[in-house]
Amino acid sequence: MSGNDSGNDSQDPLEHEPAERSRPILFSHGDTDYLRLQKLANGPNELKRFLCLPRTGGREGPLVEVVVLEPDAHWKRLARLKDVAALGARLSHPAIPRTHGLFRHGDFRYLVTEYVSGISLNMAGHYGCVRQRNLSEAFMFYVASEAAGALSYVHTLTDEARRPLGVLHRGVDPYNLIVRHDGAVMLANFMSAFSRLAGREPTSTCVLRGEIDFAAPERLYPMADGVVDARSDLFSLGLVMLEMTTGQQLYGTDQVEQAAAELPPGHPGDEGGGPWLSEQRSWTTVEEMARRAAAFRPEHIEHLMRDVSAPMRRILHKLLRRLPSERYPSAAALKADLDACLGALGRPYGAREALAELLEARREAESGDGPIELVPSDENERRAGELHLAARD
Template sequence: MSDADSRKPGPSEKRRPVLFSHGDTGYLRLRKLTHGPGEQKRFLCLPRTGDKEGAPKDGPLVEVAMVGASAHWTSHARLEDAAELALLLSHPAIPRTHGLFQHRGGRYLVTEYVSGISLNMAGHYGSVRGRQLSEAFTLYVASVVADVLSYVHTLTDAAGRPLGIIHRAVDPYNVILKHDGTVMLAHFMSACSLLPGRAPVVPFIVQGEIDFAAPERLGPMPEGGVDSRSDLFSVGMVMLEMITGLQLYGSDEVEKAAEKLPPGHPGYDGEVPWVSEVSSWTTVEEMARRAAAFRPEHIDHLMRRVSEPVRLIIHKLLRRRPEERYATAAALKGDLDACLGVLDAPYGAREAIEELLKARSDALAVKGPIELIPSDEAERRAGELYLLTNH
């Protein structure tokens, strides 16, 4: 990694500010995206490089995670950790990482921009039209995610030592269907690993998402630590929401059960409350109470219209004790593929995108496009619209 040279934008770049430059490439800022973990900011950018004649050439759209010059050193260290890990990942369903660059004291991690529709939006379409996407859709998507996690969880270094990677942010926002129906698992910014020299863990802060987090991640580190099975719990949470349109921790039944727990149940370590580095609809303490309160009957109530084979898979994923869940992502994928294999007709990328676009069309018929599109779809479409209107 080297310090980037600054350069002046050419005449054609003045319409868009340059977020940063590296060599003779400027990264034009198209849109600010949702915040990353901690002090990290994210932007959708268009790389632009001048050729020998001085005419600009546009590269593919990218996402840039930025930590400014004034950020705490731990934020810079975490972005360096994320870059080191990302550069080791090579899977068709993981966005490619282009590199980590420095410019005027800031650090910029450049990754592939994934154009498509998030699972969050897919669930939104189902809620608006009054019918969730099919079980087959969820099984197909979950199978790809399980394949990615199997690859990630079993990755080793050059000496064959396990890297112990945990994604920690498996949620509907980070699972994206491209326009050809292929599935991507994005945003490894909150991932942890056993790579040497990692930034120190900050006490009392839960890194990664908490809305879909396993119970063992919502407070003090359990004896034996947290392992890859916490990601599998998150897969179960995503599957449950996609099939039912309901969120386990947000259900009325679990909320009432959590109210019956004694005061000061999980979420505290001594007198210091745990907090989430990623915004959520409630506190870590409240989420931990709900994670400690849910019971199998609560899951059954939410899945009363789900087929028996799929219900059994989700139940096994959502066991509170990690040792009772699937041991590996590969074992999970085996059961998901078995369910897909007994369907009346094959279901894959083409069927998934056709079903998703039909759900979007149905939702648009209920609500106009302005009401229908929340921020994450606007983010995904921002780059596409820019390219359509400028090229």
């Protein structure tokens, strides 16, 4: 990872236009120009993100995503971006996008990471909604197993003295789990991650990082024996698996909403002391989500899983326990169960089969004539990258 300076140009790079106007330069570092291809949805705290094409001496490199920190940004945002870059420099796993560096150009800072071309689980679920049929349990066993493998690596990361870094992703959700076009699964976006790296800026206790829809209960409100650790990421993965398998999000169901409304005053979610703001927009408040996290019961999960196989029900019930001590102890233990389920299928199911199923779901969804909007923003972003890649080929 590098925090290098690159020139002293004070001109706003977001307005810089080279002679090749169809591909403006977002910024330059050394002899590499980063050509701006498309504006992406803003990241946490509304940080600007762009899809860019690096070009060095006339040669184009792999596509990248660039987060831009502007000169007037609060110093805590810069500290956080440095923390993300420092952690990214330590991450080396095939299922985690590579961090290229944090660079400076004039008074702007740029975090450059690998661009992942593929289909997010958010879009996979959207295909299921449009065609009124979810992807198979085999697909979810495979994707969750690959995600658990990446989480196991992250959770057990150590420093040079072999001291645990306590890394938590804190953003395990359908947007950040992406199936590439070779069928490999990627765990993306470490902008909300926590670690114990030396010099790290402490996380504010009043702001919840990541999507609150997929946050574990102990992250939403203070609770006895509710330590926030690796098992919190596993709960989030369980919520993703439940939504992909049933088409419903636990905290958003009518049953859980009703149970939350019936909680008496003074329930755990009302005690205060936890986060009351979310750094990402949601359909409700952190307080309301905390009430739902305090109200759901195993029978709510069982009701959602009435058409789910016994092996999937067993795994989800163990993942979605309110107390962390009752969940899987580690991502490795979860992966072992998921791999056993894949082995019990009696047929191979891996990257090739997952990609084939996903592409077939997309074809079926696109061929329908329903009123549902098919292309949300994250699919637009992924397809923009695909088009640029195809044009280069």
